[in-house]
Amino acid sequence: MAEEGHLNRSDKPGIHTEKEQNKVIPAGTISASTMTVVTKTLLDDAHNGFKNGNFVCSPLSLEIVLGMLAAGAEGQTLEQLLELLGHDSIIQLLSESPTKIFKNPGLDFSLVNGVWVNKRLEPVRTSYQYVLAKVYKTEAKYVDFENKAKLNEAVEEINSWVHKETKGLIPTIAETSDFSEDDLIVFVNAVYFKGAWSYPFYVDYTENKDFYLINGEKVSVPFMTTYEKFYYGSFKDYKMIKFPYKCKHMSRRFSMYIFLPHEKDGLKNLLELFHSDDALFHGDFDLEKEELNNLWIPKFKISCTFEPEDAMKQMGFTLPFEKTNKELSGIVNMRGLYDNMLYVSKVLQESVIEVDERGTEAAGFTRIRLAGGGGPPPASFVADHPFMFMIREDTSKAVLFVGAVLNPGVN
Numbered sequence: 423m424a425e426e427g428h429l430n431r432s433d434k435p436g437i438h439t440e441k442e443q444n445k446v447i448p449a450g451t452i453s454a455s456t457m458t459v460v461t462k463t464l465l466d467d468a469h470n471g472f473k474n475g476n477f478v479c480s481p482l483s484l485e486i487v488l489g490m491l492a493a494g495a496e497g498q499t500l501e502q503l504l505e506l507l508g509h510d511s512i513i514q515l516l517s518e519s520p521t522k523i524f525k526n527p528g529l530d531f532s533l534v535n536g537v538w539v540n541k542r543l544e545p546v547r548t549s550y551q552y553v554l555a556k557v558y559k560t561e562a563k564y565v566d567f568e569n570k571a572k573l574n575e576a577v578e579e580i581n582s583w584v585h586k587e588t589k590g591l592i593p594t595i596a597e598t599s600d601f602s603e604d605d606l607i608v609f610v611n612a613v614y615f616k617g618a619w620s621y622p623f624y625v626d627y628t629e630n631k632d633f634y635l636i637n638g639e640k641v642s643v644p645f646m647t648t649y650e651k652f653y654y655g656s657f658k659d660y661k662m663i664k665f666p667y668k669c670k671h672m673s674r675r676f677s678m679y680i681f682l683p684h685e686k687d688g689l690k691n692l693l694e695l696f697h698s699d700d701a702l703f704h705g706d707f708d709l710e711k712e713e714l715n716n717l718w719i720p721k722f723k724i725s726c727t728f729e730p731e732d733a734m735k736q737m738g739f740t741l742p743f744e745k746t747n748k749e750l751s752g753i754v755n756m757r758g759l760y761d762n763m764l765y766v767s768k769v770l771q772e773s774v775i776e777v778d779e780r781g782t783e784a785a786g787f788t789r790i791r792l793a794g795g796g797g798p799p800p801a802s803f804v805a806d807h808p809f810m811f812m813i814r815e816d817t818s819k820a821v822l823f824v825g826a827v828l829n830p831g832v833n
Contacts, residue, residue, distance in 0.1 A: 455507070540566075621665075678812070724827070805827075
């Protein structure tokens with residue numbers, strides 16, 4: 423139940439739907455199905471007692487690496503990937519790729535891709551190399567997965583690449599033991615974001631306060647505060663606040679949103695709400711700029727590994743993972759190798775986010791491995807119990823990062 427004295431504008435989620443606004447959200451943003459993979463993963467952990475703890479991932483990174491896979495798919499496998507990515511055709515997917523949306527973002531943000539192919543499959547199809555170069559600004563590099571010395575060099579190259587592109591936030595993503603001679607192609611996308619708050623928190627006012635955990639215990643962690651006005655709203659089950667980032671270009675607007683359940687143990691119900699309607703992540707929220715009489719946000723840093731394969735399969739997106747798949751031939755000509763079968767053996771994402779008084783630094787990468795085979799008193803916003811957050815580019819509605827803070831005292 424909403425706290426007394428708080429603005430409670432509606433019993434409905436705080437969003438104007440696309441129909442209500444009579445305008446179309448750009449199709450090139452993260453699709454609802456992709457976001458469902460994320461919320462399902464979070465909700466499954468909630469039903470398991472939040473045993474995995476803090477969580478962060480990059481839906482944007484996942485969409486891009488799956489898009490690179492879709493660009494080489496055909497038949498029913500392509501249909502499944504297009505459905506997951508929210509596009510009607512491969513032409514639409516490539517023309518509306520987020521890699522095109524985020525040109526000249528106006529802050530410290532990078533979005534880069536890499537593809538490493540087993541030398542045995544050389545060469546990659548010319549048409550696929552063209553897509554990699556034109557849309558994803560990369561090219562396939564060849565690696566000898568069967569020669570241990572050469573594989574060590576390749577793993578070192580991949581790790582060095584990710585370390586550089588994430589400004590050191592993610593130092594390594596792979597070890598030699600992660601690969602076998604049956605691994606044929608590795609797709610990697612890395613996202614780096616560093617945003618300074620438009621209205622920084624006061625460093626001198628940061629102080630330790632109690633944060634209440636799901637199990638009823640509490641921990642003392644540093645909380646930040648400021649006295650600026652922010653866009654805020656209180657609704658039936660939760661309230662939310664928007665923290666904008668400084669941005670040089672008016673055409674791009676980046677913000678962090680924090681969704682705080684009214685109840686201290688209300689995170690699971692909040693996740694169920696957003697899982698039931700992923701359009702909530704992409705709408706225009708019904709917020710008003712207000713002066714809050716009490717604003718406290720915990721500092722936090724989260725490192726997280728996200729493996730979306732199980733959630734994707736449970737949602738019916740199974741074909742890319744089937745060992746007998748022969749519908750990824752748009753990438754390479756298998757020439758009879760492995761009976762022309764190529765499938766996804768692993769999808770792995772690593773993400774790191776750090777939030778402090780100055781702003782936010784975040785990085786994420788996704789790797790796919792293919793194997794052969796008004797009126798009321800001023801409100802308050804005290805995030806002293808588990809909450810959900812996202813970082814979004816508000817013009818395109820693309821979600822860069824989404825996560826949940828269960829214990830800000832744990833990295």
